[in-house]
Amino acid sequence: MPTPQETVDAVRSYLRMHPEELGRAVRSALGLRFGVPLAALRWLGEQAQRAGKVEDFQIDSVPPGLRLAGNVDLMNTPIRAGAVIYVERVVFNDEELTVALRLEDVSLKLNGDSDSPIAALIKSGALDLSNPGTLVNFMPGRSPILAEANGNRVVLDMMRDPKIGKNPLVRRAVSLLTSFVTLHGVETDPKHLDIAFRALPTGLGGAVRSVRQNIVLPSMSRFLPRAR
Numbered sequence: 001m002p003t004p005q006e007t008v009d010a011v012r013s014y015l016r017m018h019p020e021e022l023g024r025a026v027r028s029a030l031g032l033r034f035g036v037p038l039a040a041l042r043w044l045g046e047q048a049q050r051a052g053k054v055e056d057f058q059i060d061s062v063p064p065g066l067r068l069a070g071n072v073d074l075m076n077t078p079i080r081a082g083a084v085i086y087v088e089r090v091v092f093n094d095e096e097l098t099v100a101l102r103l104e105d106v107s108l109k110l111n112g113d114s115d116s117p118i119a120a121l122i123k124s125g126a127l128d129l130s131n132p133g134t135l136v137n138f139m140p141g142r143s144p145i146l147a148e149a150n151g152n153r154v155v156l157d158m159m160r161d162p163k164i165g166k167n168p169l170v171r172r173a174v175s176l177l178t179s180f181v182t183l184h185g186v187e188t189d190p191k192h193l194d195i196a197f198r199a200l201p202t203g204l205g206g207a208v209r210s211v212r213q214n215i216v217l218p219s220m221s222r223f224l225p226r227a228r
Contacts, residue, residue: 014037014039018037018039024192032181032196032198033195033196033197035192036192036194037191038061038188045057045058053072054072055072056069056071057069058070061189061193062084062188063187063190064086064188065084065086065102065104065187065188066084066193067082067083067085067105068082068084069082069083070082074108075116075117076114076116077110077116077118077122078110078111079109079111079118080111082107083103083105084105085102085103086101086102086103086104087099087100087185087187088100088101088153090185090186092178093178093201094171094175094179094210096157096159097159097164098147098155098157098159099155100156101155103132103152103153103154106132108122108129110122110123131150132152133149133151133153144161145158172214176211176214179200179201179206179207179211180199180200181197181199181200182197182198183195183197183198184197
């Protein structure tokens, strides 16, 4: 992983070469949007390559999605993997932290010799890459955040992670934060990944209720006598 100083130096260098990004950042902030230059994502990919996690990493904009590709080791099988990823739906509130993804143009190609079961499946053509969600659904060791996987769609819900969903402090923090501002959507243009937010998704009344439920009432309960 890059050091903080390396990250700062990279940002400074990029802004010197692209001063127009400052104006875009201001305009985006006024519209509750945060734009990440694709150059920044490519730089992060380079850091992953340095760490040996992926090789020949590529990322390109396919508005409103992203095309990702790279050489990885999948269960001791060297492959070239690629896909176009679209974020179809985002729901962040006190009950769920859901991101629904649609996967298109998925490809898996052997990038070397291997006699692993994965290699055998790729060679035989038995993998139906037009329905990657269905493949994910039947893979062993599924992550708890995988809420749904079918066809070419994969739905992730971070609230299903016990460290989040079953932690009262984290859930109160999520409930409080998402009552004021919540993630609304993710899409791309030719040069940026834009993350859109929505302020007061349940209105001012909802934010006030969240403050009362997650801050005021828990604080007051500390001063109430406990039943014996």
